[in-house]
Amino acid sequence: xxxxxxAQTEISVVEKEDVTLDCVYETRDTTYYLFWYxxxxxxxxxxxxxxxxFDEQNxxxxxxxxxxxxxxSSFNFxxxxxxxxxxxxxxCALSEDNDMRFGAGTRxxxxx
Amino acid sequence: xxxxxQSPKYLFRKEGQNVTLSCEQNLNHDAMYWxxxxxxxxxxxxxYSQIVNDFQKGDIAEGYSVSREKxxxxxxxxTSAQKNPTAFYLCASSxxxxxxEAFFGQGTRxxxx
Numbered sequence: 001x002x003x004x005x006x007a008q009t010e011i012s013v014v015e016k017e018d019v020t021l022d023c024v025y026e027t028r029d030t031t032y033y034l035f036w037y038x039x040x041x042x043x044x045x046x047x048x049x050x051x052x053x054f055d056e057q058n059x060x061x062x063x064x065x066x067x068x069x070x071x072x073s074s075f076n077f078x079x080x081x082x083x084x085x086x087x088x089x090x091x092c093a094l095s096e097d098n099d100m101r102f103g104a105g106t107r108x109x110x111x112x
Numbered sequence: 113x114x115x116x117x118q119s120p121k122y123l124f125r126k127e128g129q130n131v132t133l134s135c136e137q138n139l140n141h142d143a144m145y146w147x148x149x150x151x152x153x154x155x156x157x158x159x160y161s162q163i164v165n166d167f168q169k170g171d172i173a174e175g176y177s178v179s180r181e182k183x184x185x186x187x188x189x190x191t192s193a194q195k196n197p198t199a200f201y202l203c204a205s206s207x208x209x210x211x212x213e214a215f216f217g218q219g220t221r222x223x224x225x
Contacts, residue, residue: 009152033211043200045216052211091154095210098162099170104154
């Protein structure tokens, strides 16, 4: 069985603050993939990043960075210098077989 | 433009009626998925299909049915057996396999009245 936990239901920050969204996963498989998606108010999920279980290098893309640690089964997402446009629901997902399971999501509100 | 189209955007259903949600993609993706989104529960997998004429149940398939007669289309029927159908439904597609990201439609909000 696979499971994704996003313990933070809602986070509110003021613009320009840094914020980290946590994701913890459970899997018995040695080969799996982790994803982050953003869901803006329009409802459509937008893909942000993919990471496979053999690649623990952290990744940075502009103001976004991801920290993958197999030892703690975590795949955390940090937004640096947050902006109002970052306000959305963010989902972490795990793909073990030919499907994809999502966490409950974290609603991020960035206030001006 | 390539993408996934879900229709309608809003749907109202009377109790006891079946209703079908449409999902079409022109991305040439092999795999398609249906998710249900409820507040605080994230996305839960209803059904998925890796190839035409084949599909598998997800975590919450009871009360739902699907078909995959064409690569581009994966309609979802919410039957009267689904006890709490009011939710936001998202369709997605991918090239298939655990390593590929999914592309999502804009969703259908179903309300039972």
